Structure formats: structure tokens, C-alpha cells
């Protein structure tokens with residue numbers, strides 16, 4: 001077994017001489033054997049060895065005994081031991097996580113702190129070949145990402161060093177034999193016996209069947225995993241280059257051009273979507289699955305030019321013609337309106353104001369200011385309308401020849417954005433803007449005082 005692990009370490013460059021190695025030790029057979037293995041090669045490789053144990057505080061006295069057991073194991077061999085008791089149940093409640101996920105996050109945070117404290121080069125974990133088989137099969141059955149299907153990586157960067165898993169070269173049976181040979185008596189974790197966890201069901205029911213077909217099953221899965229990870233890295237690089245050309249990043253959103261995205265090969269589309277999601281989600285929600293990616297790809301390839309799709313944690317995908325926006329932004333409430341203005345009438349507006357329209361038989365000389373507008377019925381088209389602003393709105397100002405953007409009028413009058421959305425604009429039947437109540441009049445206002453009929457509009461608070 002030692003020879004196989006050493007060969008694997010060499011093949012994957014998992015260790016360098018004179019390095020600092022932290023071994024994550026739960027007290028179970030895998031990690032205890034791993035710690036023993038590193039201890040046995042410590043002099044040959046000139047390794048500084050540290051054992052790290054986390055008591056997740058799940059099983060009270062029993063898990064404290066596990067911790068003391070690991071401490072004692074280290075003490076008798078002169079190994080530095082870092083043990084921490086972390087209140088995982090509290091962390092789990094606070095962050096609304098599953099038991100396993102909460103424990104994993106607490107553990108990795110502690111490991112990260114130790115990597116920095118000791119300026120360690122490696123964090124070695126006890127995952128073995130059978131774990132690899134179980135993981136890949138479970139992910140295939142449950143659904144995962146392309147990277148997920150590739151299984152557990154042998155080596156990956158972690159806090160200035162690497163996480164390494166030298167025991168992926170061997171199976172559980174090898175580890176049991178190693179423990180027996182070196183008289184290592186690990187702690188027994190009763191939760192591994194029950195069929196409550198999916199992993200245990202695979203371990204107890206699926207793996208034995210496959211092992212009968214091929215006793216060296218773990219080697220097959222390991223080489224598949226290595227190949228798949230290599231392929232994945234290559235495809236991910238291609239996807240990164242391709243996706244960059246079809247997206248525009250914003251702080252909390254990504255705009256995607258649909259046509260050039262559709263022109264990308266399918267494997268790059270899938271991975272490109274994954275990269276976009278990695279960018280948008282600070283942490284990928286556990287509820288996000290391959291089904292969501294599949295639905296998103298189907299949504300993008302639909303011929304219908306508009307629509308929306310909801311993804312976990314409030315991520316919205318909004319499609320409009322050739323552009324698709326993926327965003328967490330809350331959609332603005334649509335407060336726009338457009339009403340026909342009868343004469344005479346009192347028209348209540350959504351901004352707590354009214355417009356009152358009246359017929360007059362002489363020119364109302366006494367009415368002045370921007371709260372009133374006087375119309376010569378022969379100079380405008382009917383019906384009159386009261387509506388909210390639209391992009392590109394312009395009007396000719398009273399006494400001038402040129403036009404002015406409504407937007408500028410709002411800016412100059414320092415009207416807050418939220419009020420602009422609801423501010424009334426009066427236009428005639430041809431869409432000429434006659435009046436922005438309270439702010440500006442157009443040169444459509446009647447100036448000839450000799451007519452027999454006028455329409456007068458008043459703008460008042462309700």
C-alpha cells in the first residue's frame with residue numbers, strides 16, 4: 001500500500017521535501033492512517049507535521065472523546081496537534097445550512113486559519129478511492145455540474161498551499177489492512193453505519209456490487225476522474241475566452257448577447273453559463289442544480305423574444321430580443337400612466353394631485369403662473385392626454401423656438417427621481433407636449449386674448 005501511495009504522490013507532485021503538512025484528522029480509520037503514514041515518512045522527507053482536529057460538538061461527550069483520542073494519538077508520537085471545538089449546531093442555525101455543509105464550512109475555515117498560522121504548504125485529507133467512486137456515482141444520480149461529475153480533485157490550491165489527497169490511490173480495504181498492520185485502533189463513528197445518509201446507502205448497497213465486477217474499481221474511477229478534470233480545465237479555458245466576448249459585466253448583473261451566445265458550441269455554452277453564475281453568486285446556493293442550467297439554456301434558445309426566469313436566491317433572468325440580463329436587482333414598480341383628459345373634468349392623478357379642466361368664454365387674464373395652462377381649442381388637436389414621461393420627450397418652451405428635453409427640465413428643477421416617475425405631462429392628440437405642470441409651459445399656450453372659447457387647466461394638490 002505504501003508503495004502505491006508513494007507512486008501516486010510522485011505522479012501528481014503532491015509533496016516536496018522540507019515542507020509543512022497539516023493532516024485533517026477526524027479520528028476515523030482513513031485520516032488516522034493518513035496521519036500515521038505522514039508520520040512514518042516525516043524524516044525521509046524532512047516534514048513538519050501538524051494534526052488538525054475539529055470537534056463539531058454534534059455528539060456531546062462522544063465527540064469530545066474523539067478529540068481527546070486524537071490528542072493522545074499525537075502526544076505519543078510527538079506530533080503537534082491543533083484541536084478546536086466549534087459549535088456547528090449554532091453555526092448551522094445561524095446560516096440555515098444542512099448539518100454536513102455547516103460542519104464542512106466550519107472545518108475548512110479552521111483549516112484555512114491553520115494554513116496561515118503555520119505557513120503550511122499542504123493540507124492532507126483522508127479521502128480514498130472508494131470515496132471517489134461514491135462521490136462520482138452520487139453526483140451522477142443526483143445531478144451536478146461538469147466539474148462535479150469529475151469527482152474529488154487530487155490536488156487543489158488552498159490558502160497559499162494545496163489540499164492534497166494521497167489516499168485516492170487506494171481503497172478502504174487497503175486502509176483497514178494498514179491500520180491492522182500498524183496496530184492503529186481508530187474511533188468508530190456510528191453515523192457511518194446507518195443508511196440515513198445517501199453516501200452510506202451507496203457505500204453499503206452499490207459499491208459491494210460493483211466491487212464484485214471489478215475489485216480494483218477505485219483505480220478505474222480515479223483515472224476517469226483525472227482525465228475528466230483535465231478535459232474540464234481545457235474546456236473551461238475555452239469557455240472563459242468565448243463567454244468574455246458575449247457578455248458585459250456590471251456590478252450585480254451580467255448582460256448576455258443571445259445570438260453570439262447561441263453560436264458557441266454547446267459544451268462551451270454550458271460552461272459559460274456556469275462561469276456567469278459563479279460570478280453572480282458569491283457562493284453558489286446548494287439549491288442550484290443542473291436542472292436550472294438546463295432550463296436556462298432552454299430559455300435562451302427559445303424563439304420567443306421576451307420572457308423571464310427565476311433562479312434561486314432571487315437571481316432573475318430577463319430576456320428582451322437579443323439581450324438577456326441576469327440580475328439580482330429588484331424590478332422597479334411600474335408607476336407610469338396615461339389618461340384621457342375630458343373637458344370639463346376633474347382628473348385625479350397617482351401623485352396626489354388633480355388636473356381640473358374648464359371651458360371659459362373669455363381669456364382668463366387673472367390666471368397666471370405654472371399651475372395654470374390656457375388653451376385655444378383651435379390651436380391644438382384633441383383628445384388631450386395626461387401621461388408620465390417617456391425616454392426622449394422634448395417640448396418647445398414658451399417664448400423660444402428650440403426644443404428642450406423634459407429630462408433637463410426635471411434636472412434643472414431638482415425634482416427627485418422618484419417624483420419624476422409620477423410627474424404629469426399634458427399632451428395634445430398629436431403628441432405635442434403642451435405643459436409640464438408646475439415646471440414649464442410650451443408655446444402652445446394661448447396668447448390671443450380675443451377668442452370666444454378657451455380651455456383652462458389647473459394643477460392642484462388633492
Ligand SMILES: Nc1ncnc2c1ncn2[C@@H]1O[C@H](COP(=O)(O)OP(=O)(O)OP(=O)(O)O)[C@@H](O)[C@H]1O
Nearest residue numbers: 024025026027028029030031052053054125126127
Ligand atoms: N472532524 C474532523 N477534524 C479534522 N479533519 C476531519 C474531520 N472530519 C473530516 N476530516 C478530514 O476530512 C476527510 C474526509 O472527511 P469525511 O467526513 O468524508 O470522512 P471521515 O468519515 O471523517 O473519514 P475518516 O475515516 O478519516 O474519519 C477526513 O479523512 C479527514 O482528513
